[in-house]
Ligand SMILES: Nc1ncnc2c1ncn2[C@@H]1O[C@H](COP(=O)(O)OP(=O)(O)OP(=O)(O)O)[C@@H](O)[C@H]1O
């Protein structure tokens with residue numbers, strides 16, 4: 282049985298057996314619906330009517346916040362989604378966002394061995410895996426997801442811990458911005474968050490020259506799933522612009538490109554800067570917005586020097602079309618093909634001997 286690769290994000294679960302030439306077999310929402318009978322802990326035999334209560338998410342800004350829910354989600358993925366059988370579980374590679382607390386790492390490995398009886402475990406930072414997905418071991422990853430953005434220089438497979446930046450900004454902030462802009466212009470109409478998100482994913486784009494585009498931007502009509510017709514104008518570009526001008530989100534941050542350059546400039550030795558900046562992977566769902574990579578490259582060109590020509594790199598042709606959307610998972614699938622056959626992972630015997638703290642010794646760069 283192939284190892285399972287698991288990248289559970291703030292919005293989307295990406296899970297599947299490690300086949301790096303394919304998309305993850307499961308991609309679905311991390312959010313779950315909590316039912317009343319779950320909460321009151323009643324036995325199923327009491328035949329209580331299940332009342333939909335609330336949508337809950339075990340992950341916020343990339344970090345696990347509700348461990349019970351997370352366990353339910355993992356259980357669903359392993360036994361229902363991927364078909365593991367109780368008593369015959371397999372190996373697992375888990376992706377992790379930047380700056381995950383040590384206790385959280387230990388808890389993950391503990392639950393995997395003690396609750397799910399995995400036969401082998403490995404965990405790696407998403408940024409390192411994203412670089413692997415484009416065939417690099419040195420370079421920079423800029424992963425713009427739903428709840429957070431990870432900016433990370435990586436040298437020969439090792440995260441440059443002192444130079445990384447985690448921003449609590451992601452697609453969810455862009456959805457809220459679109460909703461706010463829409464509400465300002467259409468005070469009498471209501472749009473829910475899910476519809477605003479769908480609209481964002483359909484219409485938003487990044488302009489090559491924002492000031493010029495918003496001067497001439499036509500207003501277009503869009504039909505929502507419920508039949509409502511709405512008008513969208515310059516806000517479709519404003520959403521994409523927010524990572525290049527974070528003041529649009531009312532936050533005091535450098536632009537995404539300046540943030541990356543600042544991270545790299547703090548990396549030593551400076552001879553490495555060229556290779557770091559000439560191998561930038563811009564990935565994650567939010568960065569798949571049309572025009573994002575081209576604008577990133579344009580802004581990075583402005584910071585070029587005679588010796589460093591920054592370059593946003595693309596995945597090799599043999600990788601699947603959605604590689605940048607699922608880059609952490611893809612890199613995990615590539616790495617799993619090496620780690621488990623070469624016995625670099627944590628085995629059950631390792632875990633039984635040394636306990637959860639073994640994760641700090643055996644995993645991570
Ligand atoms: N075409 C698009 N235009 C704009 N945003 C998009 C597009 N496609 C996907 N997104 C956004 O990408 C985000 C999901 O990306 P991703 O799967 O990388 O996040 P995640 O891994 O769940 O979250 P995180 O890594 O932040 O914990 C959502 O906010 C989604 O709305």
Ligand SMILES: [Mg+2]
Pocket residue numbers: 289290291426427565609
């Ligand atoms: Mg992610």
